[in-house]
Amino acid sequence: MYESHERPWLSPRVMSLCLLGLVFAQLAQLYLYRSRAVRDAIPIVQPRGDLADDEKSTIELFSRASPMVVHITTNTLARIRFTRNLQEVSSGTGSGFVWDEQGHIVTNYHVIKDADTATVSFSDRSSWTAELVGVAPDKDIAVLKINAPLELLKPVTIGTSNDIQVGQKSFAIGNPFGLDQTLTTGVISALGREIDAVTGRKIYDVIQTDAAINPGNSGGPLLDSAGRLIGITTAIYSPSGAYAGIGFAIPVDTVRRYVPELIQYGRLIQPTLGITIAQGDQLKISGVLVVSVEAQSSAEKAGLRPTMRDRYGRIILGDIITAVNKIAVRNPDELLAQLENYKVGDVVTLTLLRGESETELQVELEERK
Numbered sequence: 313m314y315e316s317h318e319r320p321w322l323s324p325r326v327m328s329l330c331l332l333g334l335v336f337a338q339l340a341q342l343y344l345y346r347s348r349a350v351r352d353a354i355p356i357v358q359p360r361g362d363l364a365d366d367e368k369s370t371i372e373l374f375s376r377a378s379p380m381v382v383h384i385t386t387n388t389l390a391r392i393r394f395t396r397n398l399q400e401v402s403s404g405t406g407s408g409f410v411w412d413e414q415g416h417i418v419t420n421y422h423v424i425k426d427a428d429t430a431t432v433s434f435s436d437r438s439s440w441t442a443e444l445v446g447v448a449p450d451k452d453i454a455v456l457k458i459n460a461p462l463e464l465l466k467p468v469t470i471g472t473s474n475d476i477q478v479g480q481k482s483f484a485i486g487n488p489f490g491l492d493q494t495l496t497t498g499v500i501s502a503l504g505r506e507i508d509a510v511t512g513r514k515i516y517d518v519i520q521t522d523a524a525i526n527p528g529n530s531g532g533p534l535l536d537s538a539g540r541l542i543g544i545t546t547a548i549y550s551p552s553g554a555y556a557g558i559g560f561a562i563p564v565d566t567v568r569r570y571v572p573e574l575i576q577y578g579r580l581i582q583p584t585l586g587i588t589i590a591q592g593d594q595l596k597i598s599g600v601l602v603v604s605v606e607a608q609s610s611a612e613k614a615g616l617r618p619t620m621r622d623r624y625g626r627i628i629l630g631d632i633i634t635a636v637n638k639i640a641v642r643n644p645d646e647l648l649a650q651l652e653n654y655k656v657g658d659v660v661t662l663t664l665l666r667g668e669s670e671t672e673l674q675v676e677l678e679e680r681k
Contacts, residue, residue, distance in 0.1 A: 369537065370483070370495075370497065373483060373535065373537070373539045374483075374485070374495050376539050377468075377469075377483075377485055377533070377535060377539050378435055378485060378493050378495075379434070379435060379464075379466045380409050380410045380466045380467065380468050380533070381407060381408075381409050381435070381485045381486065381493065381532060381533060382407065382408045382409065382410065382417060382432045382433060382434055383405065383406075383407065383432070383433040383434075383487045383492045384405065384406045384407060384408050384417075384419055384423055384424070384430055384431070384432055384433075384442075384456075384531065385404075385405050385430070385431045385433065386404050386405070386406070386423065386424055386427035386429070386430045386431075387427060387428060387429045387430075387431075388426065388427060388428050389428045404423065404427070405487060405528050406419055406420065406423030406424075406487070406528060406529075406530045406531045406532075407419065407423075407485075407486035407487045407528065407529055407530060407531045407532030407545070408423070408432065408456070408531045408532065409468045409531075409532065409533045409541070410465050410466055410467050410468060411455070411467060411468065411571060412465075412467050413462060413465045413467060414457070414465075415457050415458045415459060415460055415465055416445065416455055416456070416457050416571075416575055417432055417442060417455070417456040417457065417458060418453065418454075418455055418468075418531075418544065418567065418571055419454050419455075419456065419530075419531030419544075420452050420453065420454065420530045420531040420544060420546050420562075421447050421448065421449050421451075421452045421453055421454040421509075421510065422452055422510050422530065422546075423454065423530050423531045424444065424447075424454050424456070425449075425510060429441070430442040430444070430456060432456065432458050432460075433492070434460075434464055435492065435493050436464070438460075438464065440458040440459065440460050441458070442456040442457060442458050443456065443457050443458075444456060445457050445574060445575060445578060446573075446574030446575065446577065446578035446579055447574070447579070448570050448574060448579070448580050449509060449510060449511045450509050450511050450513040450515075450580075451509065451515060451562065451566060451570055451580075452509045452510065452515060452544075452546050452562060453544070453562065453566075453567060453570055453571065453574065454531075454574075455571060455574045455575055468533055468541045469538075469539055469540045469541060470540065470541050470564065470568060471535075471536055471538070471540025471541050471542045471564055472540075472542070472564060472565060473517075473519065473542050473543060473563035473564045473565045473566075474565055476500055476503070476519070476536065476542055477500065478499075478500050478501065478502060478503060479499055479500065480499065480500050480536065480537070481497065481498070481499055481500075481536070481537045482497070482498050482499060482500050482519075482521045482523050482534055482535070482536065482542070483495065483496070483497050483498075483523060483534070483535040483536075483537070483539075484496045484497075484498075484521070484523040484524070484525055484529060484532060484533070484534050484535075484545050484559070485532055485533060485535070486525075486528060486529035486530075486531070486532030486533075486545060487528045487529070487532070488524075488525075488526035488527065488528040488529050489526060489527060489528050491528070494529075496523045496524035496525070497523055498521050498522040498523030498524070499521065499522060499523075500519060500520070500521055501520040501521055501522050501558070502519075502520035503517070503519060503520070504516075504517055504518075505517075505518040505519070505520050505560060506518060507546070507547055507560050513645065513648070514645045514649070515562060515566075516649055517563050517565075517566070518546075518560050518561065518562060518563065519534065519542065519543045519560065519561040519562075519563055520558060520559070520560055521534060521559050521560075521561060522557050522558070522559070523559060524559070525545050525547075525548050525559030525560075526548070527548075529545050529559075530545060530546055530547070531544060531545070531546075532544070532545050533545070534561040541564050541567075542561070542563070542564050543561030543562055543563050543564055543567075544561055544562045544564075544567060545559060545560075545561045546560055546561060546562050547559070547560045548560070581656060581679060581680075582651075582652065582679070582680040583651050583652075583654050583655060583656045583658065583677035583678065583679065583680065584651065584677065584678055584679070584680040585609075585610075585611050585616075585651070585662075585675055585677065585678070586605065586606040586609025586610055586611040586612070586675075586678050587602050587603075587604065587605050587606065587609070587611045587616060587618075588602075588603045588604040588605075588606075588618075589601060589602060589603060589633075589644055589647070590603050590619075590644075591644055597632060598634065598642045599632040599633055599634040599641065599642065599665060600632065600633040600634075600641060600643065600644055600647045601619065601629060601630060601631075601632050602616055602617065602618055602619065602630040602631045602632070602633065603618060603619050603630065604618045604619070605617075605618045605630075609678060610675050610676040610677070610678055611675055614673045614674060614675045614676075615673055616630075616631050616662075616664075616673060616675070617630045617631045617666065618630040618631075631664040631665070631666050632664060632665040632666075633647060633662050633663070633664055634663050634664065634665055634670075635662070635663035636650040636651065636660050636661070636662060636663075637650075637660050637661050638661070638663070651677065654677055655677070656677055656678060656679045657676065657677065658676070658677050659674050659675065659676050659677070660674070660675060660677060661673070661674050662674075662675055
């Protein structure tokens, strides 16, 4: 008898390997098909080509100007309710810019108003504690100082605002809503606007722009297309408090005039007549009523007459100032604005309405205390 030793043609293990190979082959074929389909569906990226000239200019402007713009964070001291300990509480943010290599930073007064401390941050994320140098609340200007290394202190390029024109480009760099190093562009929309400072005084010759200005932009620079400072962004006109296409900037000619005084004296050296004037227009007159005259002042020496009462208690109106050096003044704001054109020690000619007649007096301007 012969013993049969039949061997199967394929073992179960070999069969499994063959099936797995077929599966992988099918999957690979499917993957290649789908990859080819996806590749064919992706549009070909076209080369962009060179940037437009105005785009290049804007990019270069931002590259040059952004290192001079800073983010300002203010804090106030608050007493903890139960422990009575003092702690710093964040009170607001704003923008500013480097004025000189000595570390002076220019911003709006309302950015640091009521703050106990302020911190200045640069685009490299470094932060520096600032000290207050001086403020001009009526002009909404403030100057801070930091002890930062010279390589961080890139002063702004100063321009002029007396030759800017409606329609020319404007660029604002700041920190709207805390988003630092933000560039917005627009045009000069109008010139010669008036806005109210936090003190209620008028700020004249304000620039209007449609470059987007939002909360946090305040104190930042408004630049022309050459990258020169032409104003400090200071306010927006918007019922909602956000950008509505109308923003305002204090003209750089005003900034150039007052910042050096703030750095040197910590305040403005403003001329005055040495009188107290009536506020508002309750009297419905065109001019400024003299209420009182300071003793030993140049106004008293010149003969200005204050408002008084006669022996029967009736009010006798004092002199009404109607012009300074032949330029009409209709209200207190216009009078103070005219006096700001002169220095302490200058002599001005006042046109007065005294009773029913008009007269003129010369008065030497004194320093406002």
